[in-house]
Amino acid sequence: MSERTESLLQAAADVAEFAAGVAMQWYGAGVTVETKGDGSPVTIADREAERQARAWIERRFPHDGLVGEEFETVRGDAKRRWIFDPIDGTKAFVRGVPLWGTLVACCEGDTVLAGAACYPAVKETVAAARGEGCWWNGSRAQVSSVSALAEATALVTDSRFPARPHRRDAWFDLVANVAVSRTWGDCYGYLLVATGRAEIMVDDIMNPWDSAALQPIITEAGGRFSDWRGRATAFGGDVIATNAALANATHRYLLESSAGATGDS
Template identity: 40%
Template sequence: MHMPSVEPVWTDEVLDFAQGLASQARTIALRWFRHQPDIELKADDSPVTVADRGVEAFLRDEIARRYPNHGLLGEEFGMQAGDAEVLWSIDPIDGTRSFITGNPLWGCLLAVLHQQQPLIGIVDIPYMAERWVAVRGRGCWLNGERCRTSKTTDLAQAVLQSTSPDLFSDADLQAFEHLSKAVHLRRFGGDCYAYALLVSGYVDLVVETRLMPYDYLPLIPLIQEAGGVITDWQGQPLGLGSDGRVVAAANAVLHRQALARLTAQATGC
């Protein structure tokens, strides 16, 4: 997949604006957290609250006001001008199940894509006051400190994380279990926080399915700039049309081993 080599001249301006949006979104979401907002079920049986919709509506309005020519992709209100040169990806509350059960490990995800490629990624964890920010070619940072993935290259020593085994299909769960048997430790929960822990060197692998573009697009700059690798289960780059199966690893060596285990199970080898 082609990666634009020249950073747009507007990168700093948009980065500052995006960080300001993340701070305001944090305030809005925290007003609802642990205050038992009404819960509805969407068509896919996933929960949604007034907090999800309120945060995304705010972000879309602010972006459209500042950059009317930019496209928008969000979990709650869909795609607008998806063929624009600059596209914003919004997941207002990644981890709504955590949010509605009082678990603080939920976040707001923002990405800015230039020519369909993620340029800026932000993972903001409001309750923890932690924010991971990356710009392609500039590194990844947590609250101003540089992030690096772990140096673990042996699958037998790796820590594997995923949101929940309930989210896998039967076939995908078998592949995940095959990988799990080869690692040192596996943990569940965390949603976007699992990837943030990978970026900071505490987790070595994150494997999931059924993700949407707004779930993973903000993660791509973070993981790559911290030294990691993130692809689909076939090892292909993630994009707007990916199938939702994601493998994130601390480094290329570990990534190859994880893919081999998943592929071996999928092919019956």
């Protein structure tokens, strides 16, 4: 990437691109799909990409912790840790749909220092770090300036979203007021928001490896990233990501109080 010195930002981008390249070796190859205990799919591509990403970090940052979707945590008490999702969008990956990505985040506590997402099948990488901006294929990324819901594009991963009935009602109330709604989901939706091609992306359930890398990408591109309670966190278990201009309007539909979400945290 241009105009930046070697940094955690560069490391996050490099390891995301490296691991995505590993996963690409199996893309379109008809890999065997296994089902994990939580019902989600996994393949040899997921496991090998994460294994090699962990080894990449071990060689360069041997004292840092390692957290990922497919393997046990290493050095969980380390001050700084790297969080991996080797293939975000495995269901798309195994069907030959290119809207999947590799996510990498570097964190201290609950602060995400840097995050990167590589989408090798569509040849796009976006990466960001606190105070260093968001970069998309070597150029600055910026959320859109769309300020009217009637002109906005709103995205979600699955048409069956959300699972919680009161959230479903809120989502469809929002969708009734936007120009376009699509299920260009998983991490690809956040790429579109960060690069100004969509305005709203929402997820009902997010693990740390799903969301950590995306927070700095959205915020450093000028957007807003919160959970459904309005907290600016990458670890809230759910996500509302918007451009800056539509954050308040979106939150009026979607934000929920603790009292109103009993049993849904």
